[in-house]
Amino acid sequence: MSNSDPITAARRTPVDSRPAVTVLAGFQPTATAAVARLLQIADPRLVSVGHDLSRVRDGVVRRVVRTAAEVLEDEAVTLMHGCVSCTLREDVLPTLVRLSRARPGADIALLLPRVVEPEAVAGACAHCEVDGRPVTDAVRFDSYVTVVDAEHLLADLTSADDLRHRDLHAAADDDRAVADVVTRQIEFADTTVLWGGPAVEGYDLARAGVLLSRLAPWATQVVVDASRRVDCTDLAARLRHTGRHNPRVPGMNGRALEGYAIAVHSPEPDCGVVSMLFEARRPFHPGRLHAALSTLAAETLRGRGQLWLATQPDTAIAYESAGGGVGMGSLGHWLAALPAAHWAVASPDRRATADLAWDAAFGDRRTVLAFVGLDFAADSLAALLTDCLATDRELGPGARLPDPFADRFPLTVIDPED
Template identity: 60%
Template sequence: MPTSPLAPAETGASAADTRPSLTVLSGFWPAATYAVARTLLAADPSLLLIRHDLADVHRGSVHRVVRDGAGILEDERVALAHGCVSCTLREDVLPTLARLARAQPGRGLLLMLPEVVEPEAVAAACARCPVDGTPITELLRIDSYTTVVDIEHLLDGLASTDDLKSLGIQAADNDDRALADVVVRQIEYADTLVLWGESREGAYDSERLGVLLARIAPWAVQVRVDGDVVDARELTRRLRDTGRHRPETPAVLARGLEGHVLGVHEPQPDCGVVSVLFRARRPFHPDRLHDVLEDVNAEVLRSRGHLWLASQPETVIAWDFAGGGLSLGSLGQWLVAVPDDRWDDASTHRQLAATLDWDPYYGDRQQHLVFVGLDLDPARLRRMLGACLLTDAELADGEEVWRTYRDPFAGCFPPTTPDTRTKGDAPA
């Protein structure tokens, strides 16, 4: 099983930390995710498993079940003031975790998320929503964010063009997310990926999908599990008390801005999987970039990162492609466009990354994109993107002329502060 050299070493939990440990378990395929949860319960019957069913969240209630290895301890329907994932996390999930941590401090906690909930939403709630005035991290130790991937259905999920509403599984009335968006965000936020089962195409395809996951999330540890024969103790050793979670890790689209690895450059196919990292200092011409958006992602399963347009030189633009759809949005301002006395609005990591890679002319502005797919042509991809960069003659014209370019993206990225979204607000 391929394991990225970027994946963290097994650190384990500190023996001096007596807070109950929490493992957050997510995955778009509930049967596989619940199978992992049951296996962990079998190895440690004292483990407390917390699950929430969101089937009635639109009608203002959720179904909460807490159990251990001996059976069900709580089975309740909880009324919510507002029917959405954010209020579920704030009004029931976090208070339940806090109550269990206080009442039974010697027992580990396993939170199994509904299939449409992204782990980053939980991380954001833990960071911002205290329980009775107490931060949740004072009551428990978040050990790992683990995502379970059903190998048999992975490619279907990544390539799907369906949205949650069309499938009837949206998390709120205004939830416009695509299925593929949820799948990639669950994979990318995880520090640990459990590869459950085998591909129906055989061992080679299972290996290929492992490589694909290593390219999409090179920072995650992979744990392979045969769905037919599972060693519960070994799986527990690999998944619990690992100390892998790093709360300072930024949202995936802002990783490059914060000095973290955004992706790996592996242009030579490995089991057919190619990963292309595109970096450049020059800005994109807005019209030329707009003309190639469809072609540049034609063979891509996932692409992400940030860029800058000549016509909007102050704005960091997020690039987010999955499931056949590309989203562009604002990540705030480049620090080169911000007065020195406002640099403190950005995170320390952001300031450090910008300083270390500062260019006398461009400042911290640069293109930083990664493309992952099967049988990609890296040379063609780089040629297309390279042709969108400003030429020497265009560069010489300067910013005042750049701002006059025809811009199909005009008005799409309202001005924001430097650190907006760099900490990662997960959609709820």
């Protein structure tokens, strides 16, 4: 029998005995908890881990670990510092490792508090160790599932509230907006659960489904009608042991740089939902872009992507908008602005993306922006962005453009001789 025989190969494949972790996120905790209960009904051995952050600003969180039949732990945990990242490092990840040892045959459902973004969990897993070993030595993160309550989705996406307005902020300096948290929970998911009920009419449920598919086109969408009897076994089969999580996929701010799609271009309304992509190799005029930001945020529910400014040609800039607010930050250097020796620090995906789209004049510099919203005119928004691009004259020798973004995106100085 040859070594290529599939039966022999299967026998030689090592079995992954690590407990599988399904991460459940969502801004409406009732819906998220309901999904967890349904999964535990389908598998009574499944262990759920949840944390109550209502006292986190005082340095105390409450941890609850349970199966379908019993509460295994219900403890108040005192942290060195009261914040989300400390909760992850000091209790959430150690608890997952501890449970993997104490109950090696049981998978885990990790219920995130409503203000925790799943990307923070993935980031902590990538950089934190427990007992001197990576967390992923003990458990495997199978899927990141975001549960979305259709009844509240649109209100949360259009809310101008900060978490502080609802007394949900996790720290004194937590100034995140509700819409920011909701969109980031959805965008990081590899699976979304659209939770509907008797209060959600057919059109509203359909619109919520389209919104989810535009906000996270890479995610598998599962619809649950909570007004009817739910098949727990079927739901568990669609949410667990899917292997959908890919740790190589970057967070939203880095997706376009790494060559991943950040949206689908669907400019015609579907249930009123519009999604558009805008791409350009020419940089933005900083003054005109600054003047257009309020319009971009007001006309859409979500904006995201990367851009570059004529006055700051070395810097890749991240763009985000949600809830009427805009956020921008540095993504570091464009590769074209770095000495060749420094390219090695970039990921293979980023280097390949730069090579494929390399421009003789601009290198890998390019703008890729996506906008999702309700009944906005995609053509008009694209025209506004096009008008914000710098002209040949403005890019010519000796041109001096006023820059409202000056000193906003500092970069580490690179020695060109290095």
